[in-house]
Amino acid sequence: MTAPEIVLSCRGLRKDFAGFTAVNDVDLDLRHGEIHAMIGPNGAGKTTVFNLLTKFLQPTKGRITLLGQDITRTSPSKVARMGLARSFQISATFPHLTVLENVRVALQRPNGLAHQFWRPMSALDRLNERALELIELVGLKDARNRPAADLSYGRKRALEIATTLALDPKALLLDEPMAGMGHEDVAVVSAIVRDVAKTRAVLMVEHNLKVVADLCDRVTVLQRGEILISGDYATVSRDERVRTAYLGAGHD
Known part of the structure; x- marks a missing residue:
């Protein structure tokens, strides 16, 4: 079976701020028809990756492509016109x-x-x-x-x-779409995200792990700006490093 088309991709993504490396050597592939979650503790670099992918920040190193076209130095407005859109926490x-x-x-x-x-x-x-x-x-x-x-x-x-x-958009980036919601609203918005992902690639930062487990095809865990592990939720949640660093050692 042929793998779904890669819509948005980055290789070796790095961002330095005055000597501090916020993101280091991040590789991501977002595929058509899939929901990809990016999780990690506060300060792990998730928002910085979002800002790099949507061109609100320029990477120190690395390459970003959208539908096979290099957008590493492309402006945010042009990237949006090309088919990359994001929502914000607020x-x-x-x-x-x-x-x-x-x-x-x-x-x-x-x-x-x-x-x-x-x-x-x-x-x-x-x-x-x-x-x-x-x-x-x-x-x-x-x-x-x-x-x-x-x-x-x-x-x-x-x-x-x-x-x-x-x-x-061909790629949709959602920044904590379930933040602050009650159970009923989470169910409604989850259904919406699942529906819209049928015809585009979706990357979401989300702290609600039940949502991630139920909704996402792939999960990437960031820690201190680097990828700790990437895979399906079952694989990621069994990793002892993830349980210690993010889920908590006692998480079931």
Whole structure:
């Protein structure tokens, strides 16, 4: 059986800050249709890797490719247009716009309307069909006319995923998508992530190990900026170094 296509890849990724090495010799392959988790203790370098992959930081050494094209020195905006998108730990939506308006605004860039904020909101009506498709995909159809500020925390994160998907990314990077959620919201957002990963590569930083175990095809563990181990969850969780460094020696 042929392995899924590699969408986003890095080799020998390194980042130094004033003599401190935050990330060292990191290799990753994100494959189409798979969910890849990156876990590790606080300060392990997970966010730095995210920032390097999305070009918010330039690597000291190493190479990054997206769909086979070298993006190591490419700007964040160009990388986003090429199909790499990320979400952040803090929900980034417009609280006083409705769910539908939020998604329509996000759709402006891929539809060539990114610099037309001076136009009335009605000018975006032609984006409604795609916006409603995305809203339904993340389970917010019933809330499409509600202000984003009125949504629960979990549903705000679902809206953020919808606005990120508006860019039609080939690789989607999610930074702690389940952070601060109750059990019900975790189940809803997990289902969304599983669904959207069917047609793209997903990399997520996540501290909820039950989510990682249930959702992810592959797990990479970082410690002090380096890869400790990478594999499926069962393999990773049995590794004594992981149990000691991250899961805890007494973890079952």
